[in-house]
Amino acid sequence: MSPAMRFHVVNFPNTQTTKHYQPCAYTQKIRRFAIMMTELGHEVILYGGEENDAACTEFVTIVTKAEQAEWFGNTDLYTEPNNLTWKAFAPHWTTTNEHAITEIAKRKRDRDFICLLGGIYQQPIADQFPELMTVEFGIGYSGVFAQYRVFESYAWMHSIYGARSPADVMNTRGQFYDTVIPNYYEVEDFPFSDTKDDYFLFIGRVVEAKGIQIALETCRRLGVKLVVAGPGAAPPPELADYVGVVDHVRRGELMSRARAVFVPSLYLEPFGGVHAEAMLCGTPVITTDWGVFTETVQQGVHGFRCRTLREFCDAADAVDKLDYQRIRDDAVARFSLDAVAPQYEAYFERLTTLWADGWYTA
Template sequence: MATRIHLIGLPHTQANDNYTACAYTQRHVKFSKMMTAYGYEVISYAGEHSDCGATENVVVASDKDQAKWFGEFDYHNNFFPITWDSSHTHWVEMNAKVVTEMSKRIRQGDIICIVAGYCQKILYDLFGERNPVVEYAIGYRGCFANFKAFESYSHMHWVYGSMLNSDSGKHYDVVIPNHFDDNDFYISNDRQNYHVFLGRFIERKGVEIAVEASRRLGVELIMAGQGCKQDGTRFYNDSGFEVHGDHIKHIGHVDKTQRAKLLADAKLTYMPTTYLEPFGGVSVESLFSGTPVVASDFGAFVEQIKQGKNGYRFRTIGEATEAARNIENLEWSADEIRADAIQRYGLKKAVESYDDFFQQILGAFYGGADFYSDWHGRTSRYDYPYT
């Protein structure tokens, strides 16, 4: 009998390819498709228009529900109007629906996968004694489960130190980064002379660094993503953050196809986040396109960007500018950049890592493979480390 996963989504989105701006929703979609193709049964609990390749799609956030919870909004232009407080109506009502629907389907040996920390802890409280509950894609702070998969070593260590107040490791915690289908990205034979910033238009994403570095080099900067408004050469958001430049072009939301072309045709992609980025999926998407990355020298980028090979890491605007100036002097070609990214962040490595993790969890939870047992995962997963 195939191992069965109950995959819990978020109240504000649809688990389909269109919601590219929500990293956790895309993680839900990709994870469901990947594990189903590998032979797992996946029951997805999500929005009314979800299409994620699951064995069964259970609607726990209908259009009517979402209109009630969030009102009308255009996700192409605006940030998702969600709060991360488990007492708020959208969490209370969606969790109640999940409990009702999952109670009809759950059986011993099933795994419950959640992705919203304490906002979904009620599922752990109600089902956690009988079934293992896994936080399968931790890029957030409020984690609690006994079985955790972090998106990067950087984020795992940050959570241990700052949130769990512990310097002790946990043997059933793992790092399994976000994963990507290489068929969704390609190397362009027609690269253009522009730089890319793709992400939310907020100050902490380091937009001003990308703007200034490209300005100093006299190169067009194409920005894409949510939250940006434009008045001539002024680009701003509703929080008062703004940048200026006649070399800037903002194209708004990009769908899956547009996203791939934007990254493939670019000379480089900026990932100048000023906080400790838990993962930063755009960076890896760029590498899958053979497009080098200029990124901050902290957070998950330290694991992704191999200095002088697939990009550069920087500390100051001067360093970012110099990195961009020398982007054609990298050691690796576009083909080598892409091949390395696929080895580290492709579906094969991810699905084998999750399969090992889940089999270990089931053994530990039901008593078949504790810490002192002879159980071990496939050694091939160590052949090509994430870092």
């Protein structure tokens, strides 16, 4: 068994580290990371709001509900978690960072890790503790600052490398102490069903960038039912089956019974958790042909990656022929906590060698 390591894990200022806040993918990554590392026998000090249901060694409140009410007013932080102001000097960031710094200072020990997912908005926490290693442990965003980084996909890692490098390909360098680890899920939240109902599903932010129009046009052309769930702008009037934001139980039910789940993101999706969740339910996915999907969706096995409306329609017609059990089994083997936890442990063990011989460790 590996020697125990110590992690200071800091949540965002606008949510609680509970399963209820599932519309915020990063909050869920934070709480599940705490669960994984705690269950492996490591010490996890988790810093966040007043509510927490994640296993950890110690939970420390650094933001109160009264402060959240002052900062965010009447915003529903459950249905609109992305209404966070992404400005470094906004009071919710500065105050929460200050509280985190104070509490970490009381508890820190030599060779602890600080684990953050707020990018440059949480950089002041890292700057205060240069003697500790700060790791951005699930990067699917562009405001990256840490020396040690875990990316959600190779597609996104390479995107970040390319964006920060000169045009000369020989100067686009990798970093040995970065890594790629996929997102990870509690399998029990995603029930398997080998019986599907007669509808397709789009679940996620109802915004153009997520490809909602592609799902609509495909289903309209085929004359099939599309159920839409998730936060965002008011849905188009043709969405007769818009069911709003759903909790994690209803989310699993909808995914498990759909013929397929559309995840046709128009941008380079760093991970796109919805598609992994759908596959955990044994449900095929229909995606675009770039970003993470090129790594996770085997064409004609887990679903289909498409580039034209004809291809999206052909995919929707073909999904019923796929092996739902194979989809489920492959997803559990790749995205379950049990599968991913050892990858994180191995990565942090690699980082501990930097306190000794580092890259030259025998």
